[in-house]
Amino acid sequence: MGAYTGLSAFPITPCDADGRLDAAHLRRLLAPLVEAGVDSIGLLGSTGTYAYLTREERRRTVTVAAEAVAGRVPLLVGIGALRTDEAIRLAQDAKAAGATAGLLAPVSYTPLTEDEVFAHFAAVAEEGGLPLVIYDNPATTHFRFTPSLIGRLARLPGVVAAKCPGPAPEEAAQTVAHLREAVPEGFPLGFSGDWNATEALIEGGDAWYSVAAGLFPEPCLAIVRAVQAGDAARARSLDGAMAPLWDLFKAHSSLRIVHALAGAIPPRPILPLPEEVRARALAAVTRLEGRAPAR
Amino acid sequence: MGAYTGLSAFPITPCDADGRLDAAHLRRLLAPLVEAGVDSIGLLGSTGTYAYLTREERRRTVTVAAEAVAGRVPLLVGIGALRTDEAIRLAQDAKAAGATAGLLAPVSYTPLTEDEVFAHFAAVAEEGGLPLVIYDNPATTHFRFTPSLIGRLARLPGVVAAKCPGPAPEEAAQTVAHLREAVPEGFPLGFSGDWNATEALIEGGDAWYSVAAGLFPEPCLAIVRAVQAGDAARARSLDGAMAPLWDLFKAHSSLRIVHALAGAIPPRPILPLPEEVRARALAAVTRLEGRAPAR
Numbered sequence: 001m002g003a004y005t006g007l008s009a010f011p012i013t014p015c016d017a018d019g020r021l022d023a024a025h026l027r028r029l030l031a032p033l034v035e036a037g038v039d040s041i042g043l044l045g046s047t048g049t050y051a052y053l054t055r056e057e058r059r060r061t062v063t064v065a066a067e068a069v070a071g072r073v074p075l076l077v078g079i080g081a082l083r084t085d086e087a088i089r090l091a092q093d094a095k096a097a098g099a100t101a102g103l104l105a106p107v108s109y110t111p112l113t114e115d116e117v118f119a120h121f122a123a124v125a126e127e128g129g130l131p132l133v134i135y136d137n138p139a140t141t142h143f144r145f146t147p148s149l150i151g152r153l154a155r156l157p158g159v160v161a162a163k164c165p166g167p168a169p170e171e172a173a174q175t176v177a178h179l180r181e182a183v184p185e186g187f188p189l190g191f192s193g194d195w196n197a198t199e200a201l202i203e204g205g206d207a208w209y210s211v212a213a214g215l216f217p218e219p220c221l222a223i224v225r226a227v228q229a230g231d232a233a234r235a236r237s238l239d240g241a242m243a244p245l246w247d248l249f250k251a252h253s254s255l256r257i258v259h260a261l262a263g264a265i266p267p268r269p270i271l272p273l274p275e276e277v278r279a280r281a282l283a284a285v286t287r288l289e290g291r292a293p294a295r
Numbered sequence: 296m297g298a299y300t301g302l303s304a305f306p307i308t309p310c311d312a313d314g315r316l317d318a319a320h321l322r323r324l325l326a327p328l329v330e331a332g333v334d335s336i337g338l339l340g341s342t343g344t345y346a347y348l349t350r351e352e353r354r355r356t357v358t359v360a361a362e363a364v365a366g367r368v369p370l371l372v373g374i375g376a377l378r379t380d381e382a383i384r385l386a387q388d389a390k391a392a393g394a395t396a397g398l399l400a401p402v403s404y405t406p407l408t409e410d411e412v413f414a415h416f417a418a419v420a421e422e423g424g425l426p427l428v429i430y431d432n433p434a435t436t437h438f439r440f441t442p443s444l445i446g447r448l449a450r451l452p453g454v455v456a457a458k459c460p461g462p463a464p465e466e467a468a469q470t471v472a473h474l475r476e477a478v479p480e481g482f483p484l485g486f487s488g489d490w491n492a493t494e495a496l497i498e499g500g501d502a503w504y505s506v507a508a509g510l511f512p513e514p515c516l517a518i519v520r521a522v523q524a525g526d527a528a529r530a531r532s533l534d535g536a537m538a539p540l541w542d543l544f545k546a547h548s549s550l551r552i553v554h555a556l557a558g559a560i561p562p563r564p565i566l567p568l569p570e571e572v573r574a575r576a577l578a579a580v581t582r583l584e585g586r587a588p589a590r
Contacts, residue, residue, distance in 0.1 A: 018380065051404035052377055083347055084563040085313065109346035109402070109435050110550050110565055120564035140404050142437050255405055268379040269415035270405055 003074035003100050004133065004161035004188035005206040006039030007224040009213035012255075013048040013061055014264040021057055022264075023064045029214065029262065030068045036217035039207070039224075041069060044078035045103060046140050047211045047255045051080065052267035059093045066098030076133055080105035080141075084120050091128025101160060102128065105135035106143040114149050125158035134162040137192065151182030161188040163209045166196030176203040194220075194254065195246035198239040201227040211254040212245060215261055219288050244284035248277070257281050298369035298395050299428065299456035299483035300501040301334030302519040304508035307550075308343040308356055309559040316352055317559075318359045324509065324557065325363045331512035334502070334519075336364060339373035340398060341435050342506045342550045346375065347562035354388045361393030371428055375400035375436075379415050386423025396455060397423065400430035401438040409444050420453035429457040432487065446477030456483040458504045461491030471498040489515075489549060490541035493534040496522040506549040507540060510556055514583050539579035543572070552576050 011033065014025035033041055043065050044050035044058055053061070062077050069075055079090040079102035091102045104124055106117045125132050134153055136145045145164075153159050162183070167175035179189050190207025191200040197208040201224065213220035219242060226235035248257050252273060259266045260278040273281075306328065309320035328336055338360050339345035339353055348356070357372050364370055374385040374397035386397045399419055401412045420427050429448055431440045440459070448454050457478070462470035474484050485502025486495035492503040496519065508515035514537060521530035543552050547568060554561045555573040568576075 019378065046405070082562075083314065106564070107404070110341070110344075110548065110561075111434065112564055113566075116564045116566050119566060123563070139406065253405065266405075267377075268418070269401070269407055269411045271408075271411050271414060 002188065003040050003076070004190065006208075006228070007213055007217070007221050008040040008042045008076060008190065008207055008209045009033045009038040009217050009220070010042035010045040010047050010209060010211050011214035012258055012262055012264055013044060013050070013053065014262065015049070015053070015057070015267065017265060017268070019053055019057060019267055021061050021064065023060075025264065026061065026064055027068045030065060033214070033217050034069055034072050036221055038073060038213060038217050038221065040074040040076050040100070041065070042076045042078075042103060042209055043099075045209070046078075046105070046137055047214065047258060048078060049255070049267055050078035051107060051140070055086070055090060055093065058090060059097060062094050062097035062099055074100035076101050076103050078103045078105070078135070079124070079128070079130070080107045080135065082107050082109055084123050087120070087124045088127045091124055091130040091132075095128070095130040099130060101131040101133050103135040103163065104132045105137055105141050107141055108143055112143055114146070117143060117145075118149065118152060121153050121159065122156055125156050131158055131160040134159060136162065136164045138165060147178045147182035150179060154183040154187045161190060161207070163190050163192055163207070166191040166193035166200045168196060169199040172196070172199040172203040176200060176205055180204065194242075194249060198223055198227070198235050202232045202235060211249070211258055212242065215258055216285065216288050242288065245281075245288070248281050248284055252277060261285060297483065298335050298371070299485065301503075301523070302508055302512070302516050303335040303337045303371060303485065303502055303504045304328045304333040304512050304515070305337035305340040305342050305504060305506050306509035307553055307557055307559055308339060308345070308348065309557065310344070310348070310352070310562065312560060312563070314348055314352060314562055316356050316359065318355075320559070321356065321359055322363045325360060328509070328512050329364055329367050331516055333368060333508060333512050333516065335369040335371055335395070336360070337371045337373075337398060337504055338394075340504070341373070341400070341432055342509065342553060343373060344550070344562055345373035346402060346435075350381070350385060350388065353385060354392060357389050357392035357394055369395035371396050371398050373398045373400070373430070374419070374423070374425070375402045375430065377402050377404055379418050382415070382419045383422045386419055386425040386427075390423070390425040394425060396426040396428050398430040398458065399427045400432055400436050402436055403438055407438055409441070412438060412440075413444065413447060416448050416454065417451055420451050426453055426455040429454060431457065431459045433460060442473045442477035445474060449478040449482045456485060456502070458485050458487055458502070461486040461488035461495045463491060464494040467491070467494040467498040471495060471500055475499065489537075489544060493518055493522070493530050497527045497530060506544070506553055507537065510553055511580065511583050537583065540576075540583070543576050543579055547572060556580060
């Protein structure tokens, strides 16, 4: 498996209330991912609260993770920022700290045009010096990529893969086909939104960028390996077993749920979930693995 | 007029490509606002690109502006940030530099809940030490305030006014009435979105938070004074004369148009407008004032 296919596990970035990394906790989260054999690790993704951390803390997070992973698993690192010059600096930092590639989301405050997003990616790809994964997450960036823009970006030197929002199951075949038509042959197309990922994989997606896999790599790997073995029925059955977790992700956001499950606090203004919801989340996951997630 | 009624003029924050304030240019933009007699100045609003500037540069901007304005006009300062602790620091900085109040937008990456926004405002109001104006701009923050939440926030100690998106003219009466019912008697309700502001004022809004007034205070003041004098027909006629500018704001965003008109570059990834659009914008405003805007 390459760095942009299969299962990419997205851990949280455990921090204190001031946004300082808890390095020991991060190492405890990373060890089982390496051990389980995930195909890549997505550090500082949306769930890894990259948008809320300073450049210094992000650099420290990559450094700690690169040392912990020690080259055994490709490390994809969120380098998104509101300013183009800051995203370039973050790409350079991540490269220097040992990242395999950067995850670049078009973070926006003023809504951006297609031309602006294209120029942003071109500048970061050229000046950042790090291979880039297009990070399409309209729920957080509020920018909507068209397949045509994904296709243009996929032809930029240094743009190596795309992470797209998982389409609703009934639209998975068409969405994957439209994206596939837009990008060059062999360009890896992956999907996020855990509850929609299995169908996107079955319909030809190359990777699952997974929040759940950041805490529960084994059941997520089982789904991916079933799809890769051509056993869609088994993949769907395993995915069905995770439905209680997906329901909680949809109701409270995957970010809030996995922070609660990992015993970590999200950055304020995001509030910890009420104890009652956390208890339901713990109940939902006790059957997923023989052991509790790393705390 | 109080600090939260009448015309609030929102200038851009002229910066170089690295996001460093051009202090001389800012002074040239502020002088005509003071001279025209606007009721307040909205520094570091969305159009003032607060979201793209460092804490240090934002502090410098408030310091330069406070010195230039020298207490002659109330200074409302954007203190929004993704993190609650950072917004508190920005409020403290703005207060120390001489701001009258802070404009607090619920900047988001992970979509926020009502409870999270309420707790964010309560923390910044209490720990920031600066009176707060609720800054409701769903086009940039992607958070939608309900009248009920505005009403709850309006009762927090230290929350002194609200800046709401100007409703479509046909909904202005109802929107202003719903907000008025939600807030305590006398709580100032102002509106932004220049092309919708006149009707909101006519229907009882207390203030116009205006991007256009940051470059063209006189024609905007004439509209506000006409409404205050009870002459809705004259206000509508003056507003109609600005329609070519409103059309450009709607097509290209007010931020891009006023940067082009002021001869300033927006922060990348936002790109300068093509020369052809800039020429149309200049043509649209030559009739608004006898002189070109401060460059």
